[in-house]
Amino acid sequence: MTLTPAPRSNVSDHVFAQVRDAILSGAYLPDASLPSERELAATFEVNRHAVREALRRLQQLGLVKVSQGGATRVLDWRLHAGLDLAMSTAISAGDALPVGTLVRDMMEMRACIGADSARLCALRGTAAAKEQIAARVDDLAAAAPDLDRMGEANVALWRAVVTGSGNTAYLLAFNSLVSGALAVGHVPPRLRTAELLDVAGHRLLSDHIAGGAGDLAEAQARALLTASLPAPLSARTGSSAARKDSSTTRS
Structure with a gap:
């Protein structure tokens, strides 16, 4: 060089x-x-x-x-x-x-942090924290269909979830993930469209957290945060094989 x-x-x-x-x-x-x-x-x-x-x-x-x-x-x-x-x-x-994969890598990290934060928030979050999450879901709904505004509301919603978890290390990591040149918060909305548009899914997440259902909140959070990520090769291969088997059975 x-x-x-x-x-x-x-x-x-x-x-x-x-x-x-x-x-x-x-x-x-x-x-x-x-x-x-x-x-x-x-x-x-x-x-x-x-x-x-x-x-x-x-x-x-x-x-x-x-x-x-x-x-x-x-x-x-x-x-x-x-x-x-x-x-x-x-x-x-x-x-x-491999900088070309950093956005994907950070979105995967955000999914892990977000899922466990949702679980912890459901189990030990305060009533005020859970009310904040519900309010941020309302903001997300109000921002539709403007993807830029929805992206901002989405970051605020997940900040409320991570803050409500009471885990300072998660919060500091989240701050890193939504700041800087390659931040998840700056990822073009088109790359997170599936997550942003699922307002009903975020309401369900808020309901699980409010009801103290840790496992359900974790699963719903992970589903939301991985919706825009490409499926692993093994998963795509398995799905293709399943479709082929189904086609063979029908014939």
Whole structure:
């Protein structure tokens, strides 16, 4: 991967993004040493302060380990990086991090968090929290058929569910999933149409939560949050086989 001099503005961002992408693409392997600050400054034609700031950000993401007065070593992002790495990666970073699947991956993560949050909210949510969920379903219905407005209402509804679960870790993860360049909240509504338009399904979810039916709330939440996801290959294959068997039986 060829590194290029930085533009006059945002020089630290430029250094950060190029070194990040070089690491994720495998140009710098885990345990390898990055060039020294002096060498990086010369390559990018920037001062060492900009390089130092970029390295600090890379270290915060779990991509490098900066040793005081020593070499900067590359870390394996699969072992050390967190969700912040996905949030910071708005363009393709090579095969090492399949950015093309990040929206799908985060929607799958949101489905897992949302389903368990619905279960917990049903079991231990306060009456006020459950009333908030019902009110957010009304907002979703009122926003129809405007998919953009429904998308905003949908995020607010699920925030109420996650908040009502009382799980702070889920709430922090949800905040990450609906912010940033690749956020679920910013996914084009057409990719979530099946979920957004199912107002009746959201009312059923609200009813299950209000009634304290944890298992039913979990199942309904998962059904809603996976409605727009492509079926796994095995599931599609199984469905095709089932249709073929049915066709054979009828003939």
